[in-house]
Amino acid sequence: MMDCDTAKSKLFPYVDGELATELRDQVEAHLARCGACRRLVDFEVAFRETYVDRLRPDPAPERVREQVATLLPDLVHGQRAGRTQRWLKRLALGVGAALLVAIGLSAGVALQSHLGTRTTLAELTDAAVEQHQKLVRDLLPPDIKDVSPKAAEEWFRKRLAFNVSLPDLKTEGLRLLGGRISHLREVEVAALEYQVDGNNVSLFIIPEEAYRQLRLKDKPRFKVVSHRGYDVVIWRSQGAGYTLVSEIGDRACLVCHAPHEKLEPLPRPSAHL
Amino acid sequence: MDRGSEFQDLVPKYLNSLYNYALVLTRRAEDAEDLLQESLVRAYDGLHTFDRSLSFKPWIFTIMRNVQIDRQRRRRRQPSERPLRDEEEAEPVVSMENPLCSIPLAPEDILVRRETVERVREAIRHLPPVLREIVELRDIEGLSYRDIATIVSRPVGTVMSRLYRGRNLLRTYLVEPAQRPGENRIGVRNDGL
Numbered sequence: 001m002m003d004c005d006t007a008k009s010k011l012f013p014y015v016d017g018e019l020a021t022e023l024r025d026q027v028e029a030h031l032a033r034c035g036a037c038r039r040l041v042d043f044e045v046a047f048r049e050t051y052v053d054r055l056r057p058d059p060a061p062e063r064v065r066e067q068v069a070t071l072l073p074d075l076v077h078g079q080r081a082g083r084t085q086r087w088l089k090r091l092a093l094g095v096g097a098a099l100l101v102a103i104g105l106s107a108g109v110a111l112q113s114h115l116g117t118r119t120t121l122a123e124l125t126d127a128a129v130e131q132h133q134k135l136v137r138d139l140l141p142p143d144i145k146d147v148s149p150k151a152a153e154e155w156f157r158k159r160l161a162f163n164v165s166l167p168d169l170k171t172e173g174l175r176l177l178g179g180r181i182s183h184l185r186e187v188e189v190a191a192l193e194y195q196v197d198g199n200n201v202s203l204f205i206i207p208e209e210a211y212r213q214l215r216l217k218d219k220p221r222f223k224v225v226s227h228r229g230y231d232v233v234i235w236r237s238q239g240a241g242y243t244l245v246s247e248i249g250d251r252a253c254l255v256c257h258a259p260h261e262k263l264e265p266l267p268r269p270s271a272h273l
Numbered sequence: 274m275d276r277g278s279e280f281q282d283l284v285p286k287y288l289n290s291l292y293n294y295a296l297v298l299t300r301r302a303e304d305a306e307d308l309l310q311e312s313l314v315r316a317y318d319g320l321h322t323f324d325r326s327l328s329f330k331p332w333i334f335t336i337m338r339n340v341q342i343d344r345q346r347r348r349r350r351q352p353s354e355r356p357l358r359d360e361e362e363a364e365p366v367v368s369m370e371n372p373l374c375s376i377p378l379a380p381e382d383i384l385v386r387r388e389t390v391e392r393v394r395e396a397i398r399h400l401p402p403v404l405r406e407i408v409e410l411r412d413i414e415g416l417s418y419r420d421i422a423t424i425v426s427r428p429v430g431t432v433m434s435r436l437y438r439g440r441n442l443l444r445t446y447l448v449e450p451a452q453r454p455g456e457n458r459i460g461v462r463n464d465g466l
Contacts, residue, residue: 012433012436012437012440013418013433016411016418018417018418043380043381043384044380046380046384047380047383047384050384051383051388051390051393052393052412054390055390055393055394055397055412055413056289056413057289057290057292057293057294057409057413057414058289058292058293058296059289059292060288060289060291060292060293061292061302063306064288064292064306064309065288067306067310068284068285068288068309068310068313069285071310071313071314072280072281072284072285072313073281075277075280075313075314075317076277076278076280076281076317077277138387141387141388141389141390142389143389143390143391144389144391145389155391178389180390
């Protein structure tokens with residue numbers, strides 16, 4: 001019969017799924033009758049789900065991607081006259097342009113396969129509202145918080161394959177709470193949490209390619225949808241798609257526009273999903 | 274698929290992981306780039322030795338680590354390039370059946386604090402190199418204990434021991450931020466639950 005100290009000593013390999021079957025069964029038998037140890041395991045699992053599962057390797061800088069994209073075809077086609085690092089670097093500079101094309105192509109292919117079946121406006125709206133609710137209820141912790149819009153842009157730039165451009169307004173009552181990389185219908189997006197006069201507003205920035213897949217008409221420029229009591233505004237700008245979710249109608253536009261700016265009025269909600 | 278095409282497909286897929294591991298091993302961006310390139314050249318040359326029934330990532334990580342050891346033998350001038358093996362402390366080898374007698378720190382305090390993922394990532398970067406390597410390989414790269422043991426050429430028990438120490442130290446950093454290296458003395462709390 002396993003005691004608590006022994007069970008606790010096996011916590012990490014147990015949660016890692018690294019224990020042999022017999023030992024795992026002994027731990028589970030202990031957990032079935034020991035609430036304290038079970039609680040310890042629950043916290044460990046929650047910690048993994050909240051943080052560890054979301055950790056990613058530091059992204060390779062663009063320069064390194066270019067170097068590698070140059071090196072690979074050369075290796076494969078056996079054109080290595082010499083293998084010194086200096087030579088490789090010189091070569092990398094020479095064919096950087098080819099690499100950029102290769103990266104663009106592979107990014108496009110990756111995105112296409114990532115998107116899979118086409119997402120509809122209704123599905124995007126539903127996913128955005130669901131994410132907004134989770135963000136507001138603290139069910140999705142931010143990856144970054146209490147940072148300036150510029151710092152947030154920089155953070156996303158290193159991690160996402162599309163441009164994230166954030167407004168940098170000093171409007172009273174407007175606050176950027178934080179951000180995270182999230183998913184809307186399996187599409188990787190930048191999710192930003194704001195407060196406008198104490199009201200929660202979520203802004204999701206999606207890759208332009210994913211926005212195009214929605215096949216929305218150009219006009220009206222802003223698509224407004226009411227869904228489950230939330231106001232959802234969807235539009236495209238500067239190489240990305242945007243989805244704004246709030247309960248405060250067009251006042252949510254203060255996330256992107258100063259109060260004195262004259263804005264074109266939003267259309268009436270085109271759908272109530 | 275021929276071996277060249279296979280290699281060209283696999284490397285971009287793992288590029289972030291490869292660069293990140295090169296950074297862990299060298300601790301300097303410039304050296305990491307050189308290590309990455311040298312490792313790719315050596316991996317391609319040895320691709321015929323790669324067993325397709327196994328995973329590519331641990332195979333190429335093993336190559337990268339060996340390349341780094343060779344590089345350190347060639348040039349031992351940078352403090353940050355002390356040989357990997359010299360940094361590895363004498364550690365008791367524990368068995369899989371009885372990995373550790375100590376009790377891991379519970380992450381309850383960290384969950385309550387609602388730390389950001391980025392802060393957890395930053396804390397991992399502050400771990401001592403020998404522990405950071407194992408924590409990164411397991412918690413970021415998701416490798417098995419046995420794969421990690423193969424990569425670092427150490428018994429599985431040593432991997433478990435370092436993982437235990439690394440994770441507990443990480444939790445200490447997160448609960449007591451002032452305890453990070455360079456900020457104050459590190460004190461590993463060991464109060465069980």
